[in-house]
Amino acid sequence: VTGVNERLVVTVLGPDRPGLVEAVSKVVEGHGGNWEASRMVRLAGRFAGVLLVTSSDDVVDRLATDLRALGQEGLQVVVERGDDDAPPDSRAMELELVGHDQPGIVRKVSAVLASRGVNIDELDSTCESAPMAGHNLFKVHAMVRAPMALDVAALRAELEGLAGDLMVDISLAESVES
Structure with missing residues (x-):
């Protein structure tokens, strides 16, 4: 080339x-x-x-x-x-969610992230049968990019509150990918 x-x-x-x-x-x-x-x-x-x-x-x-x-x-x-990749003043994080499938999960989680300036770089989701539980299990794996100035503890607390409302498990961790 x-x-x-x-x-x-x-x-x-x-x-x-x-x-x-x-x-x-x-x-x-x-x-x-x-x-x-x-x-x-x-x-x-x-x-x-x-x-x-x-x-x-x-x-x-x-x-x-x-x-x-x-x-x-x-x-x-x-x-x-295409443009340049991620801005240098951001950090990569990984979000995992697992719980009972229901309408609105992605919208509610993405609204929390957007309100804090967190960008979703990748999002993979699946809905799987969970016969022992009697319902479908919804799973999300997302790579997100957060501003360096973000109060990560406050974001985690807000996501934990949402997880309780939705009755799902949500985790947010620093990613080795920067």
Whole structure:
């Protein structure tokens, strides 16, 4: 790859079928791009993916155009230029939640985090059958980024109060990833 590297964030959504990842990767490679990171999943018969691609500045616009052209294959594709990573004045933290599945858990937890300036970098959630408990078990694993000036003890106390209201377990810990 020649020239200055540009970063593209690409999202892809469409009916799941074999060959979707191959189609996207073929376009990236065809322009000399580098596939740096991705998250892809099949949910309810749909394929959803987000990826970070770098490419030289002299071909990045053509790469973006050709990625968007995958829409002709029944995919919804959004391509945006990426920015720098996390601000240096923040710290990485890890949030875990486990409890009885109920509407509103993600909204309530994310509202507490947002009110204190905490950004959610990654969020993975699952709902699993818990036959012994007689209900579904909802699990969340999130990587968050908090301002260095944040009173972590106060945030933990607020999350513990919310956990009691929702009858779930929530933990928040410093992450080894910075």
